Amino acid sequence: MCPTAIAFLVSFLHFVLLSFCLSFVPFSTRLLSATAGVLRVSGMRIYTPGDVEAVNGTDVRLKCTFESSAPINARLVIVSWTFRPLSGGKELSVFHYQEKPYLPPEGIFKKHISWAGDIMGSDASIIIREARFIYNGTYTCQVTNPPDVHGQVGEIKLRVVKTASFNDLLYLVLAIGGGIAAVVFCLIIIVSCRRCKREYRQRQLEDDEEAPRKERKDPTAW
Numbered sequence: 001m002c003p004t005a006i007a008f009l010v011s012f013l014h015f016v017l018l019s020f021c022l023s024f025v026p027f028s029t030r031l032l033s034a035t036a037g038v039l040r041v042s043g044m045r046i047y048t049p050g051d052v053e054a055v056n057g058t059d060v061r062l063k064c065t066f067e068s069s070a071p072i073n074a075r076l077v078i079v080s081w082t083f084r085p086l087s088g089g090k091e092l093s094v095f096h097y098q099e100k101p102y103l104p105p106e107g108i109f110k111k112h113i114s115w116a117g118d119i120m121g122s123d124a125s126i127i128i129r130e131a132r133f134i135y136n137g138t139y140t141c142q143v144t145n146p147p148d149v150h151g152q153v154g155e156i157k158l159r160v161v162k163t164a165s166f167n168d169l170l171y172l173v174l175a176i177g178g179g180i181a182a183v184v185f186c187l188i189i190i191v192s193c194r195r196c197k198r199e200y201r202q203r204q205l206e207d208d209e210e211a212p213r214k215e216r217k218d219p220t221a222w
Helices: 003-022 027-039 166-215
Strands: 045-047 051-055 060-062 065-067 078-085 092-098 113-115 126-128 137-144 154-161
Touching: 045 137, 051 060, 060 154, 092 113
Parallel strands: 051 154
Antiparallel strands: 045 065, 060 126, 078 092, 078 137, 113 126, 137 154
């Protein structure tokens, strides 16, 4: 039997065996497997810090970044921020973005919200101006970028306090102390380098003055 006929026979047997196996698989399963790669759309991923603390009367940034499997289209992206009070109650709309920011026209957040995000930079953050105790609660950040319209939402629990916590004060003291120590260390290095340079020049001048004396010979010597 020639090689061509053998190859044809092997291919035919492979086709028959594959058809026989597929006959036992439900049609719906085969259709789902064939179209899974076409219909599957990854959900939007939202990233938030979780817990945020702010001192009463200060500004606080609520950071929210996102990741989409689809190319970002600034004309289609929608950002929504909502607020649920710590004491409970209905959810309030805080901020909305669709091609441009829409600030709250009324309510407790009027003139207290600023847009701090960058859609093309995958940033949907906002800033709360002059935080007050009534702002204690949970903030939800939701972003859609068609076809990514489903996925998790980001949550931030904001706690407004009278004064900064001990940890914040400790970090501040360490930062200031570290800065002062760095400046002092740099000054010590600069002064030491200048001193070493001055001493080196002085030794070089002394060597230059001493060299001719050594070369000068005694006239009585033979």
